[in-house]
Amino acid sequence: MLGTVHAAEHGLIGLLPLFTICDRWDVGGVSIASHPQTGEPTIFVYDGYPGGAGIAELAFEASERHVRATLDLVEGCRCDDGCPSCVQSPKCGNWNEYLDKAGAVALLRLLAGTR
Numbered sequence: 397m398l399g400t401v402h403a404a405e406h407g408l409i410g411l412l413p414l415f416t417i418c419d420r421w422d423v424g425g426v427s428i429a430s431h432p433q434t435g436e437p438t439i440f441v442y443d444g445y446p447g448g449a450g451i452a453e454l455a456f457e458a459s460e461r462h463v464r465a466t467l468d469l470v471e472g473c474r475c476d477d478g479c480p481s482c483v484q485s486p487k488c489g490n491w492n493e494y495l496d497k498a499g500a501v502a503l504l505r506l507l508a509g510t511r
């Protein structure tokens with residue numbers, strides 16, 4: 397589960413600049429297999445500026461398109477288990493440990509409503 401939410405988080409962050417006026421270095425992410433406040437696997441993608449630069453609002457508005465585009469990218473990527481073009485991130489604080497590309501595709505499908 398951790399690899400699934402982690403890989404999906406990276407994919408989402410990588411594509412966010414297409415939908416908001418930002419750079420991937422402007423946003424941060426945290427993914428947790430079971431978060432105490434949601435009781436579920438949870439991915440946070442947050443605006444990295446103190447106080448926020450409006451990225452979260454734009455991202456929220458574009459969320460459906462954003463999730464779909466991320467699904468297309470990760471699912472369409474020709475690598476086997478994740479590469480820098482899809483689910484690996486140059487700024488990962490965990491050295492891209494535990495990334496489950498297939499899991500991320502399944503999760504993104506669920507989020508996009510196309511199983």
Ligand SMILES: [Zn+2]
Pocket residue numbers: 473474475476478479480481482483
């Ligand atoms: Zn790939």
Ligand SMILES: [Zn+2]
Pocket residue numbers: 402406485487488489490491492
């Ligand atoms: Zn990471």
